[in-house]
Structures are given as C-alpha cells and as structure tokens.
Amino acid sequence: MSTPDDVILDDATWSALTGPLARFALGGDDARCFPPDVCPFSAARDWRDPPRSVRQ
Incomplete structure (x- = not known):
C-alpha cells in the first residue's frame, strides 16, 4: 500500500x-525547473514521453 510520502x-x-515551492519554478504543465542560480533541478511530468523542450 502506498502512502502519500511514497x-x-x-x-x-x-x-x-510542483509542491509548496512551485511559485519559484519556471516552466509549464509538462516540464519545469528552478532558476539556474537557485538550484540545478529540472523535471518532466512523464519521462517516458518528455516534452519537446526537454528532448532538445
């Protein structure tokens, strides 16, 4: 059984x-990142079919 933390x-x-820090994120519904001077994280909603902007 999964918990919310899982x-x-x-x-x-x-x-x-997309959580409490979402106001600092750049991007849209399918791909987001934090500004590079804040944190080097980026992510796609679904890496099995990443948005075009992430594939390039």
Whole structure:
C-alpha cells in the first residue's frame, strides 16, 4: 500500500517543482525547473514521453 510520502518520493524533483515551492519554478504543465542560480533541478511530468523542450 502506498502512502502519500511514497508518491512524493516516486519523483522527488517533480514533487519539489510542483509542491509548496512551485511559485519559484519556471516552466509549464509538462516540464519545469528552478532558476539556474537557485538550484540545478529540472523535471518532466512523464519521462517516458518528455516534452519537446526537454528532448532538445
């Protein structure tokens, strides 16, 4: 059985970019990142079919 914490840890970077710190994230519904001077994290909602901006 999954707990809410398990779901967050399944994709910790995406959870950070869409959770309480989302106001600092750049991007849209499919790909996000923090500003490079803040943190080098980026993520796609689904890496099996990443958005075009992430593939380039």
